[in-house]
Amino acid sequence: MLISCGNDMxxxxxxxxxxxxxxxxxxxxxxxxLSREEALRRFEAALFPxxxxxxxRKLADALxxxxxxxxxxxxxxxxxxxxNVDGFAxxxxxxxxxxxxxxxxxxxxxxxxxxxxxxxHQVAAGTATAIATGGPLPRGADAVIxxxxxxxxxxxxxxxxxxxxxxxxxxxxxxxxxxxxxxxRAGSLIGSREVGILAACGIAHVTVARKPRVAVVSTGDELxxxxxLLPPAAIYDTNGAIVAAAINENGGEPLFFxxxxxxxxxxxxxxxxxxxxxxxxxxxxxxxxxxxxxxHRLIARLGKPGIIAHGVALKPGKPLCLAVCDGKPVVxxxxxxxxxxxxxxDMIVPVLRRMAxxxxxxxxxxxxxxxxRIASELGRTEFVMVxxxxxxxxxxxxxxxxxxxxxxxxxxxxxxxxxxALADQMPAGTETEVTLLTPxxxxxxxxxxxxxxxxxxxxxxxxxxxxLVVRSIAVGSLGGLAAARRGECxxxxxxxxxxxxGTYNTPYLAEGLELVPGWRRxxxxxxxxxxxxFEGSSTQEAIAAVLADRACIMVNRNQGAGTRILxxxxxxxxxxxxxxxxxxxxxxxxxxxxxxRADWGMTIAPVADASDLGFIPLAEEHYDFAxxxxxxxxxxxxxxxxxxxxxxxxxALRRAGFRPASPDNDAxxxxxx
Ligand code: AMP
Ligand code: MG
Numbered sequence: 001m002l003i004s005c006g007n008d009m010x011x012x013x014x015x016x017x018x019x020x021x022x023x024x025x026x027x028x029x030x031x032x033x034l035s036r037e038e039a040l041r042r043f044e045a046a047l048f049p050x051x052x053x054x055x056x057r058k059l060a061d062a063l064x065x066x067x068x069x070x071x072x073x074x075x076x077x078x079x080x081x082x083x084n085v086d087g088f089a090x091x092x093x094x095x096x097x098x099x100x101x102x103x104x105x106x107x108x109x110x111x112x113x114x115x116x117x118x119x120x121h122q123v124a125a126g127t128a129t130a131i132a133t134g135g136p137l138p139r140g141a142d143a144v145i146x147x148x149x150x151x152x153x154x155x156x157x158x159x160x161x162x163x164x165x166x167x168x169x170x171x172x173x174x175x176x177x178x179x180x181x182x183x184x185r186a187g188s189l190i191g192s193r194e195v196g197i198l199a200a201c202g203i204a205h206v207t208v209a210r211k212p213r214v215a216v217v218s219t220g221d222e223l224x225x226x227x228x229l230l231p232p233a234a235i236y237d238t239n240g241a242i243v244a245a246a247i248n249e250n251g252g253e254p255l256f257f258x259x260x261x262x263x264x265x266x267x268x269x270x271x272x273x274x275x276x277x278x279x280x281x282x283x284x285x286x287x288x289x290x291x292x293x294x295x296h297r298l299i300a301r302l303g304k305p306g307i308i309a310h311g312v313a314l315k316p317g318k319p320l321c322l323a324v325c326d327g328k329p330v331v332x333x334x335x336x337x338x339x340x341x342x343x344x345x346d347m348i349v350p351v352l353r354r355m356a357x358x359x360x361x362x363x364x365x366x367x368x369x370x371x372x373r374i375a376s377e378l379g380r381t382e383f384v385m386v387x388x389x390x391x392x393x394x395x396x397x398x399x400x401x402x403x404x405x406x407x408x409x410x411x412x413x414x415x416x417x418x419x420x421a422l423a424d425q426m427p428a429g430t431e432t433e434v435t436l437l438t439p440x441x442x443x444x445x446x447x448x449x450x451x452x453x454x455x456x457x458x459x460x461x462x463x464x465x466x467x468l469v470v471r472s473i474a475v476g477s478l479g480g481l482a483a484a485r486r487g488e489c490x491x492x493x494x495x496x497x498x499x500x501x502g503t504y505n506t507p508y509l510a511e512g513l514e515l516v517p518g519w520r521r522x523x524x525x526x527x528x529x530x531x532x533x534f535e536g537s538s539t540q541e542a543i544a545a546v547l548a549d550r551a552c553i554m555v556n557r558n559q560g561a562g563t564r565i566l567x568x569x570x571x572x573x574x575x576x577x578x579x580x581x582x583x584x585x586x587x588x589x590x591x592x593x594x595x596x597r598a599d600w601g602m603t604i605a606p607v608a609d610a611s612d613l614g615f616i617p618l619a620e621e622h623y624d625f626a627x628x629x630x631x632x633x634x635x636x637x638x639x640x641x642x643x644x645x646x647x648x649x650x651x652a653l654r655r656a657g658f659r660p661a662s663p664d665n666d667a668x669x670x671x672x673x
Pocket of ligand 2: 219220221262285286335
């Protein structure tokens with residue numbers, strides 16, 4: 001087996017046709033490929049131990065920093081014995097026998113001890129001094145009696161109807177914090193609680209670990225910064241934003257240098273500048289092949305010892321490159337955002353936190369069970385993106401079905417799990433550790449697993465406004481039904497056409513599931529406006545025109561999609577150009593036509609409208625909900641059903657081009673389009 005250091009998606013292709021030097025290069029990289037554990041061990045050995053530089057900060061600026069040294073309490077808190085209530089400072093011995101029947105009478109001393117006032121008079125036997133909450137206890141007093149249990153007895157005395165125990169309502173000096181006590185330890189993260197503790201002791205400055213400055217550089221000719229116009233074939237720089245934010249979340253100070261084109265001179269200049277400014281450099285992209293494969297070659301010129309690992313047995317993430325240049329860590333993350341994210345959280349965050357003086361992250365891991373078997377490649381540590389949902393006995397980690405190139409799996413994901421290199425699978429039911437991508441997880445109130453539709457967001461909007469967390473995991477109709485049968489979701493949105501009965505969805509219901517009608521989506525032929533082969537035609541006319549014109553290219557749908565059945569029926573066995581281009585979603589069809597990669601395809605009306613494409617309606621698709629009967633009474637499911645039936649949702653759905661189903665008599669409702 002030849003393992004190239006190319007990015008995961010194209011490495012297979014690279015092995016088909018290889019010039020000799022290419023093969024040699026791959027051979028060399030094969031020899032140096034390291035396991036995750038060995039790569040981490042060597043990287044850490046090259047970096048640690050190291051001194052963590054400290055800096056003095058004003059307390060007000062220390063929030064989020066890490067204490068560099070222990071702080072010892074310089075004073076007692078409270079600094080004196082203090083009253084906890086409004087009342088009277090007394091000698092408890094005077095009140096031993098006091099009761100409702102035999103009130104004790106105490107003469108008042110001629111002062112009121114307010115907060116911040118030093119008492120002048122001693123509390124002698126048979127006397128009391130009025131004292132406010134927070135006032136220092138006068139000499140002679142050993143307890144405080146609440147004002148509620150006393151009554152004035154003339155101008156200069158009170159009657160007390162309760163006994164008082166010694167120390168009652170008194171906070172003794174040092175009872176909160178004792179002078180000399182270790183207040184906070186080095187390594188503590190300074191939050192509002194820590195700021196409060198330090199302020200209580202009068203500490204205005206602390207020595208904190210200087211946040212490591214981490215330069216972030218994205219590489220690639222195709223990258224554009226968010227906020228700028230997206231030219232054709234360009235993509236937004238995702239890694240720059242992700243990595244900078246994740247550095248912030250883990251105790252570093254990101255210095256974002258933007259995206260640098262794949263140009264040796266410019267990249268070297270950027271890397272040199274970044275390394276001069278920062279304690280650490282994180283690049284992304286450009287670890288793959290050929291002309292783009294620059295950054296790792298440049299590293300050798302930047303400092304010693306240079307590359308520690310280039311090529312780690314990770315999936316995805318094999319192109320990861322770890323280096324140390326004159327004591328500073330230099331990392332090249334793989335280009336694909338999900339791969340960059342996995343490798344950053346799994347391998348770089350621990351190093352960054354150590355440099356920042358922070359302990360390993362404890363809030364970013366949870367245990368969860370996997371509901372399905374996850375196949376894995378033997379020999380590589382595999383990362384799998386997961387969404388967390390609550391099962392009957394703990395969290396369930398639902399693997400996302402998307403490939404390593406898809407940013408969309410981020411949107412649904414709470415974190416990722418890791419499958420050991422020596423395992424070829426993770427069996428269903430395995431309890432495993434999940435690394436959270438954001439250090440808090442809120443388990444959703446409503447879990448929707450199945451086919452996604454933009455209309456769904458319109459229905460769940462009121463739930464989100466009401467504070468319910470809705471998690472929608474797109475795995476397709478069949479995946480949704482399987483999840484519903486296993487009881488992992490509340491409902492599964494489906495649009496499955498049954499060829500035999502000629503109906504939607506109902507034939508697919510298993511026991512324990514019931515169908516709630518959702519809405520109808522008009523499917524039809526989509527084309528660029530102004531194309532005369534389609535404009536003003538019926539579907540039959542359009543298909544005739546398409547079949548007569550060999551230059552006309554179609555975009556199909558995947559086998560198993562209801563839309564595919566419609567297309568095949570329309571084509572009646574014909575295989576026009578483009579037939580084998582079979583994307584899996586309505587949106588991909590519209591994109592292919594809008595971008596001139598195809599001239600026609602079949603999609604749903606709202607998607608065609610959103611891309612400003614022409615549309616010839618053909619047939620309605622039924623998008624309904626398979627509800628798990630056992631979970632129907634849950635408040636979030638009830639809220640969903642109420643939202644689905646509400647005028648607000650139905651109006652919003654209609655406005656977006658969908659036709660809400662009538663729950664009673666769907667067939668009687670005429671198409672509104
Ligand atoms: P590379 O390793 O540079 O060949 O990149 C592999 C893939 O990741 C390509 O599809 C790149 O377009 C993509 N990619 C690289 N860098 C970024 C980035 N900063 N943001 C989003 N995608 C990226
Ligand atoms: Mg690149």
